[in-house]
Amino acid sequence: MKTKNLIWCSLALICTWSCSKNQQNKNKSHKEVPVYVVKQKDTLVTNQFVTDIQAKRNVEIRSRLSGIIQKIYVNEGQFVKKGQALFKINDAELQVELLKATAGLKQATADVRIAEVELKQVKSLHDKKFVADNELELAKAKLSSARAKYAFADAEKKAVLQKINFSTVTAPFDGVLDIIPHKDGSLVTNGTLLTTLSQLDEVYAYFSIPENQYFELLAHDKLGKHQKIELTLPNGAAYKFSGSLKSAESEIDRATGSIRYKVLFPNPNHLIKHGASGKLSISEVQNNAMMIPQKATFSIQDKTYIFKVDKNNKVKMTNIKVGTALKDSYLVESGLKKGDLIIYEGTQSVKDGDQIKIKNRL
Template sequence: MKTTRLYHRIYCLMLLGLLPFLFSCGEEEEEEEPTVVQTVQARKSNVNFTQQYPATVTAVEEVELRADVNGYITGIYIEEGQRVKKGQLLYQIDETRFRARKEQAESQLAIAKANLERAQRDLRRYQALQEEDAIAGQIYDNAVIEVRNAEQEVAAAEANLENARIDLQYASIYAPFDGTIGFSQVREGTLIQPGQTLLNTLSRDEPMGVDFFPEERYLRKFTSLQFSENIEADSVFLLRLPDGQSYPYTGNIRIIDRAVDRNTGTIQIRLSFPNPDFLLRPGLSATLIVKEEESSEVLLVPEQAVQEQMGEFSVYIVENGEARQVKVQTGRKLQGETVILDGLQEGQEVIVKGIQRVSDGAAVRVENQTQR
């Protein structure tokens, strides 16, 4: 019995001796190393904001070439897709019939003029006889009517000749302006129906139009730009081509539509861009970049510093060696940076690397801090 009590006392003493060691081990396990992070300072900067719109290149002037007379195509004097000059002959319709009609009309006019001269001579002779009362009044009246009829015949013959000349002229189709011709819709020998058969399409390629559709709330802004006398307004409109390259020339407003689309709440605006290198073609899709005229001072942080959760945005800042999560209100994104509208102040240290390993209140150690 005494031996058992002795062993029990020894066991209790051993436990009491180990307790400080056990507690010291627990304390060492609870101590964590600070998380290594990198930070940058929230900074203010003057920036020019831009807006982007999908845009479509369109010809400022475009016309469908159709003949005004019927007949067979006897000549095609263009290569498809080539640039043509104003007045250049493009298509020829068989003009044999039109030349014959013109010659016939000229003959009819000559006959009508001869009849008029004869009637006028008779009238002058009858007028002299009437003054001497040597002719019946009815004969003189008939002579007057004969002259008037002859004059009408001459007028009709002249109109008929003019129509024949126009038909002969319309048998040759010329370019109405400088531009680029498209694919020909007819070949030699095709029978043309006046006003119906499409020959080709010609579009002016210098300058070119660019159409976009901003929301109606921006109408005042673009209207003021249209009538602005500020030279810098010409650099407001930039263009990015489908391959991602920037178009080397700037544009200006050419037309603002008369009304807002009631269904979409947008308004069509057409810009004019120079096209000396013929890079712009009708139907080309592009991105229009509209620059703000005045710069604004904003607070910026790197885009990777901003976290989103359930529609709310936050960043981690470093204060007294600890990470602190703060909610922020964000604005636009600018070349890898985000505009902070509220929640931060200039100069605060914002964590940009190591965010995934920190939590609110966690100890952090800043290393390799970078300044922008």
């Protein structure tokens, strides 16, 4: 009798445990979670890029002859106009060369005149049969030689004058001067760096995009179809002028797998200097974009998943393809459609095939 009672007690305990377990499973499969209704709407998407800023033109001003710097007409950081004198290199030796070249040219001019007179006389005698043909040809050859020497002397004088012009270094365009490393009295040679000139009324902000993104933009005809391009300066301040996208380089950098673009910004006050850095924010409107919260997604082996909820409130783990990442959302490229229900948060507490209870819809 005692054994029989023990058996009945054991069966009762098993039944109670089984019922309790079934109730737990039932409660677990009907976990109450919030869901998100997938929507489509026009969205302003902003991408940010680190940028390297360069002057529209930035050239090195170098000496084109050797000599002593006689005069510096400008100061470092000064704005100069095209054609304005910057440096004067002593040209005393060149002036002596010019005197010699001028004298040589005068001598060559006289020799040409003498040869012309001689040829005229010989030709007159030749016409009267007083001189032979070879004497006429010799006179013509002398005139040709004299003219050649004149051309050479003229070229020598022009070369000296050109060097004298090089002794005054002028600005090739309007711009701002950089540091001037050599002072008055310094000896410079041909090719010595005198300063650098930057045209700063406009600047280019260069940035790179990966080649896969480049071809994706190309395929969807999105290159250049931006809404707004803004520049953030190194101190965090927003630059007050908007930029315009310019053409890309003709080659993809094989080392980095990227291609460079540039954005042109006006710089009327020369606030931005050559070599500055910053951050570009390029915005574009995406029509009928499908956005979902980042917290609704999870990753497995570099793939992105969500839990989709069907009409029976049963969840299914679904792989999706995401595009641009916004502040707290993803733009979905495939795997979802408008009106789909997905678990908004708590994805770690459910598994594929579970049945849930909808807490609220967002």
